[in-house]
Amino acid sequence: MKHLLLVGGGHSHLAVLKSFGDTPAPGARLALLSPSGHAFYSGMVPGVVAGHYRPGDCRIDLAALAARAGARFLLDSAAGVDLAKREVTTARGERLHYDVLSLDIGSSAGDPSGAAERALRVRPVESFLAGWERLRESARSGEVRCIAVVGGGAAGIEVLLAMRHGLAGVAAEFVLFSELPILAGHGARRRIARILGERGVTVHSGRKVVAAGENGLGLDGGERFEAQAAVWATGAYAPPWIAQSALATDARGFVAVSETLQSRSCPEIFAAGDVATVIGEPRPKSGVFAVRQGPVLARNLRRALAGEAPEPFRSP
Missing domain, CATH: 3.50.50.60 (FAD/NAD(P)-binding domain)
Incomplete structure (x- = not known):
């Protein structure tokens, strides 16, 4: 056998x-x-x-x-x-x-350096969906006012736009951080950038996120960005x-x-x-x-x- x-x-x-x-x-x-x-x-x-x-x-x-x-x-x-x-x-x-x-x-989807330790990671899927349910309710109640998505690849952008649609009518700000230009090397980059702008998404390209905590993101150079929730969708x-x-x-x-x-x-x-x-x-x-x-x-x-x-x- x-x-x-x-x-x-x-x-x-x-x-x-x-x-x-x-x-x-x-x-x-x-x-x-x-x-x-x-x-x-x-x-x-x-x-x-x-x-x-x-x-x-x-x-x-x-x-x-x-x-x-x-x-x-x-x-x-x-x-x-x-x-x-x-x-x-x-x-x-x-x-x-x-x-x-x-x-x-x-x-x-978690950075081995530990930068994503306090963020909602897009993988594994089961824990991500459970975390999204909690995040959605927190945004609807007004507890979460700004959601930062880390990762400017196809996965990060798709998840961000899906969350934006899922929270339609909710006064929550969406911000995208990408170490490289979004969708680097893809022909659809300009079109996606336009769509993100139309959806009211603020994009920060060329900025590396080195930490994610309860009070926001830590950026390279020592700066901090205030956000009540962070979603990690890097490589x-x-x-x-x-x-x-x-x-x-x-x-x-x-x-x-x-x-x-x-x-x-x-x-x-x-x-x-x-x-x-x-x-x-x-x-x-x-x-x-x-x-x-x-x-x-x-x-x-x-x-x-x-x-x-x-x-x-x-x-x-």
Whole structure:
């Protein structure tokens, strides 16, 4: 009996669970490790924030999906991996053996320097949506008068505009801080800048936020900006335990994988979604790629369990 351990309930693993639920793999025992009993379709999150959808509309029951696939569901998170023993250590200290391991744990929106410690982070999605509910009520009551969003990329701007729509009619000021020009390198930059201006959003480009606390933001140069709430939507960061393991990583600490989604250093380990970087084919950290990788990952995990050669992932 071979053990397949799925760590994380990301978009790729949803496809894996569906595949194994539709067609079980003989001689394989599955387990799913996730810190939450739910997964969220990230593409619908701005719509939830804007009020177009309810949180339940984009929420997926991981435990039910795991049960359908015959997988043991473990409500915990990974804290480390012993490559020699083929064991994943959880945050609660449990050691989980694997013959084949697959990682789909996403990325973090929190700055490793701790600057985002007191801010509402856009990832993980579940805690962000819960925090948004509290923030929305505080803004409606007048307790929060200024909301600062940190991050001038597509994610930060989309979330800001969604929050602005969700608080239509509420006298709350929105401010966007971006270390680089907003949407740097994107052709839509001027159009988005115009839309932000039309929505009454103040944009501070070229300013680095170094701290977020109860009384506002700390900026480079020692200045402070008063805001009752801060939302952190900067770039993606790799989970620290990945870099602390002996797994091959890219320069940013994400798992380095080949075109088959296998680890470059451990062929029995696969990774997909934000936590992985396909060496030679760098792509933005976006949920759409995790969705596309899912079916190939499912087939390659089956092949690995059967001792067969994997197939390459070709993004359309």
